[in-house]
Amino acid sequence: MAEAVAVGADRESLGGRLRDIGFWADWAAVIGLVALVIVFGLASPSFLTLGNIQAMLVSAAILIVLAVGQTFVIATSGIDLSIASIMTFGAVVLGLLYAAGWPILLACLVGVVAAGLAGVINGTLVAKGRIPDFVVTLGMFSAASGAALILSDGKPTQVVDGFLLALASGSVGPFGYFIVVAAVVVVVAHVALFHTRFGVHVLATGGNAEGARAMGIRTGRVRLAVYLISGVLAGVGAILLVSRVGAAEPAINTTYLLNAIAAVVLGGVSLQGGRGNILGPVVGALLLTALTNGLTLLGISQYYQPLAVGVVVVMAALLMRYQR
């Protein structure tokens, strides 16, 4: 009985929890975000204005969508290094179809489908080809950006369209459409991960693939599905990106890739898989965006931003070793 009591004693006093480093590790991203908001709020009067907060949320939207896709892959103990390249690829497909006179909605749809197909290729090679995730998606990273360059001949395509303009500038109340899109993705992903059989099987595949197979879970299908999700969300990110920039650019965007992984790590999702959580990576994405935004407002050269991101991510990873 003594064992059962010890295991069940989860409810500690608040004071006890604050002294427990595990508590800080579990809440690292939230605490980091609050700390950044306080520091930048004190240092720069414009940081906490409504306008700046709205701007931050809008610029965090693409990162949030990508981080959610990355979370599903990482929860199965994989990693999608191609997520930003697939977004670029989807954006180029969208832009070229639009330039060829396709209706914008159809162009967006095909862009998402193209990105999803790239994800299916990733998933098939990982699940059926039994090639490590890292190698497959490193290959796709190169192949998708290569395809984007070939299709577009290396040139950006202007996409000036009423629908995409409205998407970038319109809002529901104080929340821009970008924020609405990101919020919908987050809610659907959260429900899928924690309230469906699929979500349990994702975590089981990442936690103990052999055990999951012994219980009859088709882990290959699960791996395929998470790469499909990652690809489709990269396609959604592509629509937001084209809408924001007003053009489809074939340039490789490694910042999005690294920040998407960093957001997931900051959110407390273990790279070993088996542990997942959607809100953590969202907070991680907000934290990274606030960091960049705050440094810009303080007039610190943008050359320092990657350095700051790197320091924050590694510090968070150190703290997470104490996660319970």
Place this chain on the structure above:
Amino acid sequence: MTQQSGTAVLSTEATADALLVATGISKSFGNVRALQDVSVWLPRGQITALIGDNGAGKSTLVRVLSGVHPADEGSLTFDGSPVRFASPEDARTAGIETVHQNLALIDDLTVWQNLFLNRELVRGFGPLSFLDRKRMQEQAEKMLSRLSVNVPPIRSKVRRLSGGQRQAVAISRAAGWGSKLVIMDEPTAALGVQETARVEELVKGLRADGMTVLLISHNFDQVMRLADQVWVMRAGRLAAGRRTQDTDGEELVGLVTGAITS
């Protein structure tokens, strides 16, 4: 020797109420003959032990019975009808659950999630089916209620459980799905004295509830404590069968090593 005459020798002819009858099972892997003409049967509602040295063919026989490897020759009868298992899923559907040594538990999921792994209860239909957490947690309490002591908290992650509690979760899961036969591969190999005693109580509890159990064990004392019947394997063949009441640990050691031939 307590028994010199042939009266104590258990016949490979199954009694009428045997749950599982394996007849003339042979299995080769390349040139290695892992099983040769093995015939055993499991009495319904009792605990049968399978013992033998490493490489004697215990594991291969278990894999044949649980559908992992189909036999090359021989036949299986389960619950009165002939069966052929092409996969572990087939065996599971028929009512045979296996608790492997690695337990197949997911450390970062809770106890109730592990109990319902790949058998999750949902509400709704089609793509709009959502986990019925409340009902799964309630049923998980019931599944674990047969454990009188050392009950793992169902909302706790499996990572936090002791070795005995993990074993209890894996066994409860195997026994909890209308299965008729539970096969356990060395369930107490990694456990301390107290935890071993608790797991043994759990196995006895299964028998009291009418479950048939096949227990693979290296521990002759445990076999004598728990089992009703013992099959001894040696070098890929069935060496002997005994009712535990007609034998003792010393004879079992002799049968395993080959010092005694039945």
